[in-house]
Every structure is written in structure tokens, then in C-alpha cells.
Amino acid sequence: MSDETTSDTPLDVNALLGDADWAEPVRRAPGEAVLTVSVESWEGPLDLLLALARTQKVDLREISILALVEQYLRFIEEAAELRLELAADYLVMAAWLAYLKSGLLLPKEAQPDPSPEELALRLHLRLQRLEAMREAGARLMARDRIGRDVFIRPAPEGLHRPKAIVWQASLYDLIQAYGQIKARTAPRIHVVARRLVMTLDEAIERVSQLIGVQIEWADLLSFLPAHADPQLRRSALASSFVATLELARLGRIEIRQEETFAPLYLKATAGSSETRT
Amino acid sequence: MTLTMAARLVEAVLFAAEGPLMPQEIARHAGLEESVLPHLTALADHYEGRGIELVERGGRWHFQTAADLSYILRREREEPRKLSRAAVETLAIIAYHEPVSRAEIEAIRGVAVAKGTLDVLMEAGWIRPAGRREVPGRPLIYATTNDFLSHFGLSSRRDLPGIDDLRAAGLLDPIDLAMEAMESQSLLEKDEDED
Amino acid sequence: MTLTMAARLVEAVLFAAEGPLMPQEIARHAGLEESVLPHLTALADHYEGRGIELVERGGRWHFQTAADLSYILRREREEPRKLSRAAVETLAIIAYHEPVSRAEIEAIRGVAVAKGTLDVLMEAGWIRPAGRREVPGRPLIYATTNDFLSHFGLSSRRDLPGIDDLRAAGLLDPIDLAMEAMESQSLLEKDEDED
Numbered sequence: 001m002s003d004e005t006t007s008d009t010p011l012d013v014n015a016l017l018g019d020a021d022w023a024e025p026v027r028r029a030p031g032e033a034v035l036t037v038s039v040e041s042w043e044g045p046l047d048l049l050l051a052l053a054r055t056q057k058v059d060l061r062e063i064s065i066l067a068l069v070e071q072y073l074r075f076i077e078e079a080a081e082l083r084l085e086l087a088a089d090y091l092v093m094a095a096w097l098a099y100l101k102s103g104l105l106l107p108k109e110a111q112p113d114p115s116p117e118e119l120a121l122r123l124h125l126r127l128q129r130l131e132a133m134r135e136a137g138a139r140l141m142a143r144d145r146i147g148r149d150v151f152i153r154p155a156p157e158g159l160h161r162p163k164a165i166v167w168q169a170s171l172y173d174l175i176q177a178y179g180q181i182k183a184r185t186a187p188r189i190h191v192v193a194r195r196l197v198m199t200l201d202e203a204i205e206r207v208s209q210l211i212g213v214q215i216e217w218a219d220l221l222s223f224l225p226a227h228a229d230p231q232l233r234r235s236a237l238a239s240s241f242v243a244t245l246e247l248a249r250l251g252r253i254e255i256r257q258e259e260t261f262a263p264l265y266l267k268a269t270a271g272s273s274e275t276r277t
Numbered sequence: 278m279t280l281t282m283a284a285r286l287v288e289a290v291l292f293a294a295e296g297p298l299m300p301q302e303i304a305r306h307a308g309l310e311e312s313v314l315p316h317l318t319a320l321a322d323h324y325e326g327r328g329i330e331l332v333e334r335g336g337r338w339h340f341q342t343a344a345d346l347s348y349i350l351r352r353e354r355e356e357p358r359k360l361s362r363a364a365v366e367t368l369a370i371i372a373y374h375e376p377v378s379r380a381e382i383e384a385i386r387g388v389a390v391a392k393g394t395l396d397v398l399m400e401a402g403w404i405r406p407a408g409r410r411e412v413p414g415r416p417l418i419y420a421t422t423n424d425f426l427s428h429f430g431l432s433s434r435r436d437l438p439g440i441d442d443l444r445a446a447g448l449l450d451p452i453d454l455a456m457e458a459m460e461s462q463s464l465l466e467k468d469e470d471e472d
Numbered sequence: 473m474t475l476t477m478a479a480r481l482v483e484a485v486l487f488a489a490e491g492p493l494m495p496q497e498i499a500r501h502a503g504l505e506e507s508v509l510p511h512l513t514a515l516a517d518h519y520e521g522r523g524i525e526l527v528e529r530g531g532r533w534h535f536q537t538a539a540d541l542s543y544i545l546r547r548e549r550e551e552p553r554k555l556s557r558a559a560v561e562t563l564a565i566i567a568y569h570e571p572v573s574r575a576e577i578e579a580i581r582g583v584a585v586a587k588g589t590l591d592v593l594m595e596a597g598w599i600r601p602a603g604r605r606e607v608p609g610r611p612l613i614y615a616t617t618n619d620f621l622s623h624f625g626l627s628s629r630r631d632l633p634g635i636d637d638l639r640a641a642g643l644l645d646p647i648d649l650a651m652e653a654m655e656s657q658s659l660l661e662k663d664e665d666e667d
Contacts (some may be wrong), residue, residue, distance in 0.1 A: 043558060046582025118651070125647045129580050132643040135562035139633040141555070149542035151293035152534060157342060157350045157488040160500045167401035169360040169368070171429040171601075172594050175438055177362070178369035179448030182440060185387045250508045280522055286544055288523030289537040293545065308544045327475055328483030346484040349501055430617070436601050442612045445574060446594070447587030 045093035048072070050127050050134075060131050065120040066104055069097045196232035198225075203239035204246060205264075211253050217265040220244060283309055284316040291320075297337030360401075364394050368403060372425070372437060374408040377419035395419065403428065478504055482511040492532035492622055499628070530621040530628060539625070555592070562589050563598060567632055568644055572601040572615035576646075590614065598623065 006114075008212045042048040052071040056063045076094045079086055100123075103116030111117075144150050210223050224236045244266055256265045280288065286307035288378070290300065304313045317338055321331040330343050342350060360368070367390055370382050382390050398404045407420035421434065431437065443449045475483065482501035493501075499508045512533055516526040523539050533655065537545060555563070562585060565577050574585050593599045602615035616629070626632060635644075642650050 001629040030455065043581070044583035122647055122651065122652070125650055126580075126582065129647070130582065130642055131578060132638055132641075133561055133564045133568065136568055136632070136634060136638070137560040140564055140567065140624055143633070144542060146536065146623050146625070149546055150536040150539050150625065151289075151545060152536050153487070154295045155291060156490050157492050159485060159488055160349060167358055167360050167397070167403075169365055170597065171431070172597070173365050174361070174369050174372065174429060175443065175594075176448055177365040178373055178437075179443040179446075181366055181386055182443065183449050185385065198655055285521075285523035285538065286541060289541050289545060290523075292524050292535070293537050306545075326480075328480040328485075329487050340487070342484045342488045343480065346481060349481065349485055349503075372503055430600055432603060436603050436612075438601050438612050442574075442601070445585065445587065446590045448591060
């Protein structure tokens with residue numbers, strides 16, 4: 001049975017999508033038979049594999065894994081041709097299946113360990129389990145459900161209770177509240193795009209060190225890092241200016257300026273380099 | 278008694294109704310063309326002397342508990358009260374961190390805890406004083422009770438989902454930080470009022 | 473049918489209750505010393521083929537409208553919560569495999585459990601944390617609730633559709649176990665061949 005379905009069955013994408021009621025609708029421009037289905041229609045490669053396995057139209061226990069591998073690889077190829085976005089896990093699965101296929105085609109004695117047969121069997125079992133749960137879910141949802149098929153009394157009188165006040169809260173309320181407290185009070189990690197800055201502390205350190213070797217008046221600009229990025233240079237200028245004011249307040253340097261907006265000149269006050277440290 | 282399909286439908290509609298229904302309404306809900314009155318009187322006879330009775334009041338029909346058995350019912354119709362947000366949060370912190378003092382609860386919540394909040398939880402039977410912390414001031418510490426476990430269907434406190442589980446379940450997402458901040462702000466104000 | 477006083481009380485208690493009740497609770501509310509189980513089964517028989525039925529779900533009893541009337545009654549009601557495909561599958565996996573960890577759910581589905589999936593099921597009251605698996609990392613495990621049984625009309629998990637067949641086919645076993653079983657099976661056959 002499985003032999004009939006191997007290799008040469010053309011991949012009928014339309015049938016595939018037709019079967020999958022949950023798939024995104026196939027959108028077609030008029031007069032154009034282009035498949036524009038998003039891979040997001042499938043919940044991961046296993047889901048896609050199961051959908052492909054269904055197109056073999058046999059009992060899942062009898063599908064040919066080799067045929068399935070080829071169907072999957074062809075689908076991925078077509079998707080690539082149609083330039084669909086493929087998530088990484090689909091490509092990882094494709095690589096693994098390609099490996100599996102080459103293993104399955106090897107003569108028995110040359111097969112690596114674990115044997116490709118074993119890997120194929122594992123894949124088979126996974127598909128069967130997923131399918132079983134999918135069917136179970138559908139059967140569960142089709143049962144007579146309270147509020148849809150059967151009804152209970154909407155406003156019963158209620159029974160006598162020993163306690164005067166009945167406080168209500170569900171486990172969900174409880175753990176949701178805890179989650180929100182944690183979300184609210186946890187130190188939030190803000191990832192700020194790295195900006196080149198010189199902090200005030202760094203600037204004070206730097207100006208203090210450089211001023212120690214300056215005997216003459218020197219332009220503030222000469223204290224800035226020479227080959228810095230323009231952004232860092234701006235930050236350094238601002239910080240160094242504030243650092244200068246701070247050092248002047250501490251009496252460690254003197255500042256001189258000819259007129260408004262003119263260059264700022266600084267030098268160490270006499271003896272300040274000794275008082276440092 | 279074997280009922281006809283029509284009578285069964287009438288019975289089901291009355292049972293699932295939010296309130297007393299007029300015969301025309303019953304017929305419409307049951308999808309019946311015929312008059313439902315014969316079915317109603319037959320059903321009323323059938324329920325005679327049972328735990329439930331079918332009664333007609335001002336042209337509307339409804340099931341009720343047999344009058345002579347009404348002592349099993351709640352006398353005063355007290356509304357089950359929903360625990361306040363502050364109380365749920367406080368309870369959650371006690372459950373996750375027990376035993377904890379009030380100051381510790383406040384530190385975790387980031388908001389003051391009103392005295393009334395702990396009282397409510399104690400009245401509900403979910404928390405209990407569990408001794409004192411041997412630190413200056415010897416503050417009272419709180420823990421959860423067995424009633425707490427049974428009410429929330431837990432076999433032990435270890436059943437509570439951990440932080441990783443909460444994150445995976447999507448419960449740690451700061452859904453809307455601004456909203457949250459506003460909410461906790463108003464909680465703070467409310468708690469202060471309560472004091 | 474004429475009911476005894478005890479049966480009338482049981483009927484009235486069930487009728488007035490706000491949710492499904494365990495036999496002990498029914499006895500307590502009805503003020504009965506004796507076991508109420510015989511009354512419950514007698515009442516359930518009595519309601520057979522009526523518009524209302526008395527059912528047992530996970531050891532708790534409640535009245536509901538007869539399932540075969542759903543085609544009439546359902547039209548007027550709005551569909552209860554619509555679950556995503558992921559949520560339906562996750563619920564099925566938890567129900568058929570319980571208790572089960574998130575990693576085990578993911579192994580079956582082949583994709584990560586999206587945030588909000590377990591959340592939705594927990595909010596519906598259908599699943600609950602059920603302790604932790606004693607393996608490295610001590611993952612939280614999930615199980616279904618009594619509300620789940622009531623909602624889907626199941627007396628117990630044994631009533632889950634097809635669960636016996638699935639178990640017999642080994643489809644509820646982890647893959648490693650299935651592989652081992654198959655290996656020992658084939659070894660056995662080989663031994664027999666050699667004999």
C-alpha cells in the first residue's frame with residue numbers, strides 16, 4: 001500500500017489546503033495560479049508534516065515515511081521558490097529529513113547509528129500521537145457541553161451555608177494576582193540602545209588627571225578624547241564642562257573665559273596636584 | 278411517567294429559564310406551534326408532592342423548591358462577595374512567601390496593606406497568625422490555612438506555579454504598564470483611606 | 473411517583489444548589505444521616521427520558537437539560553467560549569495524559585506552548601496545577617478539574633472519548649516507552665523464529 005504512494009505522487013497543494021480547514025485561505029489574483037499561503041498556517045513543522053501525511057490518503061499507520069520526507073522537502077522547495085518566509089525550525093526539519101532520507105536510501109550495512117529506520121519510526125510515532133490528540137480534542141469539543149447543548153439552572157436559589165459571608169476567589173485569581181505583583185514590582189530590565197557617553201564621574205576623573213600635568217592655561221577642548229566618535233565627543237564636552245565647574249568649586253582648578261561663548265581655559269591651582277589623592 | 282417530546286421540551290425550557298415564563302414564551306423557546314398549557318398543567322400535576330414544584334404566578338410559570346422544604350434554602354439572599362484586588366494580592370503574597378509579616382507583604386507589593394485586608398482574609402479562614410518574627414518589634418507573621426488549600430484545590434503550597442510557570446503562562450507580562458501603575462496608585466489611595 | 477421525604481429533600485437540594493454536589497454535601501444540606509446514594513440513583517432513573525436529567529460528574533451530582541433536546545435549545549444560546557486550535561489540543565493532551573508537564577505537552581505538539589494557552593484553560597476553570605514532577609527542574613504538572621468533567625459531560629476521565637483504545641494502542645505512552653516495547657517485541661519474535 002505504501003509503495004503506491006511513494007515518490008511520484010505530485011504534491012497537490014490545493015488538495016492539501018482544502019483538507020486543512022484551519023489553513024489560511026488561498027488567495028489568488030485573477031487569472032493567476034499562484035500559491036500565497038503563509039507557513040504560519042501550520043503550527044510548526046510537525047503540524048505541516050501531519051497535514052502532508054494526510055494527503056497520502058491512507059491510514060496514518062501505513063504512510064510511507066520516505067514519501068512523506070519527499071513531500072516535505074518539495075513543499076519547502078516550492079515555498080522557497082514562491083519566496084515565502086520560512087521560519088528556522090522548518091528549515092531545521094528539512095535538513096534533518098534530508099539526512100534521514102539519505103540514510104534510508106543507504107544499503108543496510110552502511111547505515112549510521114541510530115539507524116534511519118529507528119529515526120523514521122520515531123517520526124511516525126510522533127505523528128500518530130499528535131493526530132490522536134487532535135482527534136481527541138475534536139471529539140471532546142463535540143460533546144454535549146454545558147451552556148451550549150445542555151443547560152443548568154441559571155439562577156438557583158442557593159443552599160443554606162454555615163458562614164455569613166462567602167468570600168470568593170479562584171486559584172486563577174490568586175496566581176494571576178501574584179503574576180501581576182511580580183510584573184509590577186520586579187526590577188525591570190530596560191535594554192537601552194547603547195549610547196556613547198562620558199559620565200560626570202568619568203569626566204571629573206579625566207579632567208583631574210589631565211589638569212595635573214597642565215601648567216599653562218589650556219582650552220577645555222584639549223581635555224576631550226582626541227579620536228572619539230562625534231556623539232561621544234558631545235557627551236564628553238558636556239560632562240567635562242560640568243566637571244570643570246565642580247573642580248573649580250572644590251578649588252582645584254581655575255577657569256578663564258575672554259567673553260561669552262569664547263573658549264574656556266583652565267589650569268590647576270597652585271599645589272592642587274599635591275593635595276589630590 | 279413517560280412524557281411526550283413536547284412536554285419534555287417544555288420541562289427543559291422551564292428548567293433552563295432565567296425567570297418565570299409566559300406560555301407563549303415557553304412555546305417559542307421550545308419551538309412548538311401548539312398551546313403548551315396542557316403540558317404545563319400535566320407537568321404541574323406530575324410534580325405535586327415532589328421536592329420541586331411547578332407553579333404559576335400572574336400568568337408566568339416557573340419551577341421552585343417545594344414550599345415545605347424551603348428551610349434548606351438560604352434565608353437571607355446574601356451575595357457571595359468577591360475578594361478585593363488588594364486582598365487577592367495580599368493572599369497571593371502570603372501563599373507564596375509564608376510566613377510573612379505585614380511589613381514584608383508591603384515590601385513585596387510595593388503598596389501599604391490596610392489592616393482590614395488581613396482581617397477579611399482571616400475571616401474567610403484562609404490565613405492565620407503564625408507566631409512572631411524574632412526581630413526588633415517582634416512583628417506578627419501570617420501563613421495560609423488548610424481551608425485555603427482546600428478552597429483553591431491545592432494539595433500543598435508546592436502546587437502553586439513558580440515564576441517560570443507564570444511567565445510561560447503569560448501571567449508575568451506587564452500587559453499595560455501605565456494601566457498597572459495607575460491601578461496600583463489607586464489601590465494605594467484606597468488602602469490609605471481604609472486605614 | 474410518590475417520593476419519600478428523604479428523596480424529596482435530595483431532589484430539592486440538587487435543584488436549589490448553585491453547583492454540582494457530592495453525596496456527603498447533599499446529605500448535610502438535606503439534614504440526612506443516611507447515605508443519599510440510593511436516592512440519587514432512584515431519582516436518576518426516574519428522570520430518565522424526561523426533559524431534565526440527573527447526572528454524576530467526577531463524583532458530584534447535578535441536574536441539567538436532556539442532551540437530546542440540544543438541537544432545539546441550542547439555537548437561542550450563544551456559543552460558549554471558543555478555543556483556539558492550540559488550546560483544544562493542549563486541553564486534550566492534558567486530559568488524556570494527566571498529570572502532564574508543559575515540556576511533555578510540547579513534545580507531543582512539536583511546538584512551544586504559547587503564552588496564554590494554559591492561561592485561557594486555567595481561566596475557564598478546566599485545568600489546574602497538580603503538583604510537581606520529581607525530576608530535575610521539578611516542573612509543574614497540570615491536570616483537569618471537576619468543572620472540566622461537568623462541562624464536557626463526563627462522569628470521570630474513563631469516559632474520555634476513545635481513551636481505552638488510545639491506551640491500548642500505546643498512543644498515550646511516551647515515544648521512548650513505545651520504542652522499547654517494540655524492540656522487546658521484535659526480540660521476542662526473533663527468539664521465536666530461532667526456536
